[in-house]
Amino acid sequence: xxxxxxxxxxxxxxxxxxxxxxxxxxxxxxxxxxxxxxxxxxxxxxxxxxxxxxxxxxxxxxxxxxxxxxxxxxxxxxxxxxxxxxxxxxxxxxxxxxxxxxxxxxxxxxxxxxxxxxxxxxxxxxxxxxxxxxxxxxxxxxxxxxxxxxxxxxxxxxxxxxxxxxxxxxxxxxxxxxxxxxxxxxxxxxxxxxxxxxxxxxxxxxxxxxxxxxxxxxxxxxxxxxxxxxxxxxxxxxxxxxxxxxxxxxxxxxxxxxxxxxxxxxxxxxxxxxxxxxxxxxxxxxxxxxxxxxxxxxxxxxxxxxxxxxxxxxxxxx
Numbered sequence: 001x002x003x004x005x006x007x008x009x010x011x012x013x014x015x016x017x018x019x020x021x022x023x024x025x026x027x028x029x030x031x032x033x034x035x036x037x038x039x040x041x042x043x044x045x046x047x048x049x050x051x052x053x054x055x056x057x058x059x060x061x062x063x064x065x066x067x068x069x070x071x072x073x074x075x076x077x078x079x080x081x082x083x084x085x086x087x088x089x090x091x092x093x094x095x096x097x098x099x100x101x102x103x104x105x106x107x108x109x110x111x112x113x114x115x116x117x118x119x120x121x122x123x124x125x126x127x128x129x130x131x132x133x134x135x136x137x138x139x140x141x142x143x144x145x146x147x148x149x150x151x152x153x154x155x156x157x158x159x160x161x162x163x164x165x166x167x168x169x170x171x172x173x174x175x176x177x178x179x180x181x182x183x184x185x186x187x188x189x190x191x192x193x194x195x196x197x198x199x200x201x202x203x204x205x206x207x208x209x210x211x212x213x214x215x216x217x218x219x220x221x222x223x224x225x226x227x228x229x230x231x232x233x234x235x236x237x238x239x240x241x242x243x244x245x246x247x248x249x250x251x252x253x254x255x256x257x258x259x260x261x262x263x264x265x266x267x268x269x270x271x272x273x274x275x276x277x278x279x280x281x282x283x284x285x286x287x288x289x290x291x292x293x294x295x296x297x298x299x300x301x302x303x304x305x306x307x308x309x310x311x312x313x314x315x316x317x318x
Contacts, residue, residue: 051103114192134317156268163261
């Protein structure tokens with residue numbers, strides 16, 4: 001599901017350049033010219049240290065200093081808003097760490113999950129980072145319901161692994177443990193997610209008269225509210241999200257996870273297929289923060305070590 005900001009620390013070097021220019025001006029024009037070249041060299045050197053992968057970005061993004069990220073910011077703990085309205089969570093924290101490597105800030109822009117890929121196509125976003133499962137259908141622009149091609153598809157930089165879980169009101173499981181047990185029951189899901197796809201696939205398997213009642217919402221919080229109010233029997237989300245809801249909703253008294261995770265698959269940062277330089281820059285930045293330990297710190301902070309990856313992968317979904 002796909003804000004945090006970072007910026008290069010140039011204030012100190014800027015003050016140094018101002019002081020140097022003042023001293024050089026007193027010394028004379030010739031000295032000014034010579035030391036001016038040296039200052040430029042030092043600035044470039046400092047920039048490469050503070051943002052070692054900046055030159056991997058497309059020039060237009062590097063010049064703007066911003067990567068626009070489409071994300072459904074209502075999917076705790078992957079991305080959600082704190083009380084002040086700031087986007088926090090696994091994805092914003094990872095983006096902040098990658099921004100340090102690239103010398104840009106990742107600007108999270110809120111959107112409904114099922115519109116994020118089209119937002120890439122229309123150039124509204126540069127990336128989609130929103131707990132989006134990397135699948136072959138999404139890579140190839142295939143509508144999973146109809147099997148028809150509906151777009152060019154996207155490339156993914158995979159950064160986390162997660163399965164899908166079912167959860168119910170606490171103490172009211174009604175014997176639900178597997179997807180087969182949902183036949184004849186009502187389930188809440190977020191529209192356009194793998195949980196939604198699984199619910200629709202299961203509904204086709206149920207016997208006549210025992211179909212699943214699927215209620216799809218724009219975001220997962222709406223789905224949880226519906227389940228909490230008694231409007232459904234179960235909900236389904238990616239495991240980190242379901243686990244976080246179980247832990248936090250009602251102080252841990254509202255929900256419980258039932259059964260095992262299914263459909264374990266990678267989360268990917270989605271990039272338009274015509275933006276290969278940007279895609280490769282993101283992969284390099286992700287590999288860099290995995291190597292320097294920042295990735296593990298973020299994963300541990302949110303208690304989701306089980307889904308950590310050892311390296312960035314391109315289009316690893318099935």
